[in-house]
Amino acid sequence: MKNTPFTSKHIALGAKMAEFAGYNMPISYTGINDEHTAVRRNAGVFDVSHMGEFVLKGENALDLIQRLTSNDASKLSAGKIQYSCLTNENGGIVDDLLVYCIEENREYMLVVNASNIEKDWNWIMKHNNKAVIMENVSDRTGLLAIQGPNAAKILQPLTDMDILNLKYYTFAKGKFAGVDKVLISATGYTGAGGVEIYFEDLPFGSQDNNMASDKIWDAVFKIGASQGLKPAGLGARDTLRLEMGFSLYGNDIDDTTSPLEAGLGWITKFTKDFTAKTILEKQKSEGVKRKLAGFEMIDRGIPRHGYEIKDHSGVKIGYVTSGTQSPSLGKAIGMGYVEVKNSLLDSEIFISVRDKLLKAKVVKLPFS
Amino acid sequence: MSFPPNLKYTRDHEWILLEGNTATIGITDFAQGELGDIVFVDVESVGKDLEGGSVFGSLEAVKTVSDLYLPVSGTIIELNSALADSPGAINKDPYGEGWIIKMTVKNTSDIDQLLNAAAYQSLVS
Numbered sequence: 001m002k003n004t005p006f007t008s009k010h011i012a013l014g015a016k017m018a019e020f021a022g023y024n025m026p027i028s029y030t031g032i033n034d035e036h037t038a039v040r041r042n043a044g045v046f047d048v049s050h051m052g053e054f055v056l057k058g059e060n061a062l063d064l065i066q067r068l069t070s071n072d073a074s075k076l077s078a079g080k081i082q083y084s085c086l087t088n089e090n091g092g093i094v095d096d097l098l099v100y101c102i103e104e105n106r107e108y109m110l111v112v113n114a115s116n117i118e119k120d121w122n123w124i125m126k127h128n129n130k131a132v133i134m135e136n137v138s139d140r141t142g143l144l145a146i147q148g149p150n151a152a153k154i155l156q157p158l159t160d161m162d163i164l165n166l167k168y169y170t171f172a173k174g175k176f177a178g179v180d181k182v183l184i185s186a187t188g189y190t191g192a193g194g195v196e197i198y199f200e201d202l203p204f205g206s207q208d209n210n211m212a213s214d215k216i217w218d219a220v221f222k223i224g225a226s227q228g229l230k231p232a233g234l235g236a237r238d239t240l241r242l243e244m245g246f247s248l249y250g251n252d253i254d255d256t257t258s259p260l261e262a263g264l265g266w267i268t269k270f271t272k273d274f275t276a277k278t279i280l281e282k283q284k285s286e287g288v289k290r291k292l293a294g295f296e297m298i299d300r301g302i303p304r305h306g307y308e309i310k311d312h313s314g315v316k317i318g319y320v321t322s323g324t325q326s327p328s329l330g331k332a333i334g335m336g337y338v339e340v341k342n343s344l345l346d347s348e349i350f351i352s353v354r355d356k357l358l359k360a361k362v363v364k365l366p367f368s
Numbered sequence: 369m370s371f372p373p374n375l376k377y378t379r380d381h382e383w384i385l386l387e388g389n390t391a392t393i394g395i396t397d398f399a400q401g402e403l404g405d406i407v408f409v410d411v412e413s414v415g416k417d418l419e420g421g422s423v424f425g426s427l428e429a430v431k432t433v434s435d436l437y438l439p440v441s442g443t444i445i446e447l448n449s450a451l452a453d454s455p456g457a458i459n460k461d462p463y464g465e466g467w468i469i470k471m472t473v474k475n476t477s478d479i480d481q482l483l484n485a486a487a488y489q490s491l492v493s
Contacts, residue, residue, distance in 0.1 A: 016404070027404075027431070028404060031404060031405050031459075032404055032405050032430040032431065033405045033430065033456075034405075235404065235430060235431055238431075239430060300408065300410075301408065301410065301428075302407065302408055302428040302433070304433060324430055324431075325407035325408060325428065325430060327405075327430070332408070354426070
């Protein structure tokens with residue numbers, strides 16, 4: 001199992017640890033609900049250094065990205081970010097990712113899911129026939145997501161970059177907490193606002209008392225201590241993202257689901273060519289057969305990944321991809337694929353929870 | 369983590385308080401810590417005669433669902449109705465307000481087979 005540069009700090013804080021995508025990661029520190037609430041109302045710090053980062057450089061970098069991703073990266077100028085999908089030949093999703101434009105037409109950073117680093121790397125390499133310079137910097141790029149309505153305000157004194165006024169899906173690069181070349185973006189996976197902080201460190205696992213990760217973590221918690229800033233784990237990250245209806249790769253989207261089925265039509269641009277464009281265009285014109293829908297429970301019970309979804313007569317119409325008790329809303333919520341006719345708002349569906357069929361209804365996302 | 373000496377324990381991390389032939393059952397402090405925030409208690413077996421070891425309900429935590437096993441044979445006579453609105457009582461006070469069911473025990477001698485506090489403590493430490 002691999003460590004991030006912060007693993008020993010999580011253990012020292014008494015976090016409940018578990019393996020995620022091959023990394024020893026904190027699931028929770030004081031409790032998922034507690035951390036969830038801290039992020040929604042104030043601010044919390046997630047170590048997400050397990051995420052993958054690839055740097056693509058050269059005159060054909062944009063061309064490669066355009067051919068492999070569903071969104072239109074030609075719209076990006078330096079300092080802008082885009083949410084996108086790598087699609088496979090069948091119109092499924094290899095991964096969902098963020099594309100950072102470092103220098104227009106010349107240099108981009110792709111941020112991919114930890115569980116897909118190797119798969120994505122091989123996929124992109126396989127299609128790199130125009131000598132784009134590719135660098136996998138995942139194992140020396142630290143990443144803290146500092147999320148919540150007060151996150152930017154708490155961190156602002158640590159840098160000259162104007163992070164308070166950083167626009168959504170843009171980034172700045174500069175000195176932060178005494179560390180050079182730190183990239184701060186107004187992005188995140190919680191819907192709570194805040195920033196994500198990328199920095200170059202010594203390779204993960206190095207023993208050195210001059211790690212950038214130590215400087216940043218210590219500065220962030222020193223300044224945040226009096227302002228209620230809390231460490232938050234992957235458990236709260238999951239409940240926060242699910243309340244927003246954000247897809248989790250491996251749960252809600254995977255190699256077999258199309259971006260159109262997953263409600264990601266807004267990042268699927270047919271104005272350019274990309275892998276499986278024709279298949280997806282056909283899917284769009286004919287209409288998808290199933291759709292990822294959000295639902296809330298009417299009967300008491302909690303939906304979980306893999307549970308079957310049925311209609312009122314007990315016929316299977318789909319399956320649950322994510323579910324939890326929403327800490328902010330105080331009700332059980334979930335997402336799942338259902339046949340299109342069952343995906344309309346207020347449709348009554350039934351979740352097969354062990355031996356019972358529990359009533360639920362389709363609602364719009366984000367959950368409210 | 370606490371292990372009250374007046375209780376008996378199971379390997380499934382439940383505790384039992386026997387008074388006469390009535391047993392009160394909950395989950396241990398260790399178990400609640402492992403599960404994390406408990407958000408829903410699902411027990412629909414009140415009034416049923418069940419064998420020891422059978423599943424009588426489940427606990428839903430934020431991340432996981434976990435079955436509840438009846439420690440000994442008997443009849444479930446009461447579910448802690450306060451848990452419907454505050455399942456978190458199991459986290460806050462697992463041996464007190466977080467009790468889950470009361471049951472009439474068929475053979476009170478079955479209770480003797482369960483673990484005492486010291487044996488349970490060594491099991492989880």
